[in-house]
Amino acid sequence: MKKAVTFLGAAALLxxxxxxxxxxxxxxxxxTPLPAAVELTTRWWMVPxxxxxxxxxxxxxxxxVVDFVVDGAQPRVRAVMAVINSAILIVFLALLAYAGFAGALENQARGEYGIDTGWPVWITRYAVPLFALVFIGYVLSDGWRALTHRSRTTAAHDGTPTDSLPEGAAVETGATHDH
Structure with missing residues (x-):
């Protein structure tokens, strides 16, 4: 997935x-400029x-981040800051998806087409809410992974036998090893 996103962004940039x-x-x-330079850049390549x-x-x-605040915070405070950061990000992305969807519907209802390309404008307008919703899904799954990893780590530190954890689950002990 990371390679696909990196490739998509790099291709759009190139x-x-x-x-x-x-x-x-x-x-x-x-x-004379090339046709559709602004349209292709702002509507087709910038979004991805x-x-x-x-x-x-x-x-x-x-x-x-503000380094002196984050670095000086206790682990529990950092965890709370991460949750607040994710919540703000999700709210922002949800607003972006809503506004993008409303704008796309409006462009589609008007039947807008690009002046230079003649391509429908509304196609690219749906990309913004789509990408925002996918990103919300990723942030939520990332939070879920962090919570389940934390519960496994906590279980290991609380004396719960590690063999009760799901097979293949990594348990962090906090120890550092030179291998």
């Missing part, structure tokens, strides 16, 4: 950069690129 550079070169030589980058940053836990 297409956008290539067409933009070609547009600049053609415009400086001929004085932005969402792919956002998902990859979420996977890598590369969110913008």
């Amino acid at each position: 297409l956008m950069m290539t067409y933009t550079v070609a547009n600049v070169i053609v415009r400086s030589i001929t004085g 690129m932005v969402f792919a980058g956002w998902v990859i940053a979420h996977w890598a836990r590369e969110h913008i």
Whole structure:
């Protein structure tokens, strides 16, 4: 899944950069831009690129944080901050999905088409709510994995026999080993 998202974002970025550079070169030589430069960039390539980058940053836990607050917080406070962060992200994504869906319905009802390409605008407008809903699903599944992992780790620390954990479940002991 990570490779697919990375490939999608990289492909969108490559297409956008290539067409933009070609547009600049053609415009400086001929004085006329390539057709649909703005439309293709903003409606077709920017959306998957932005969402792919956002998902990859979420996977890598590369969110913008205030280091002295996060680093100085106790583990339980960090866990609460992670839950609050995820809740805010889900609310924001839900609002984005709702507004994107409403906008897509409006574009479809009006029958809008791109000036340069002649392609229906509403097709790309559905990409925003779709990507937002998929991202919400990922954030929820990520939270579920964290909760189940935490319960397994807690069970191992509480003296619960580790053989009562599901087969293949990893148990963190907090020990570091040099292997």
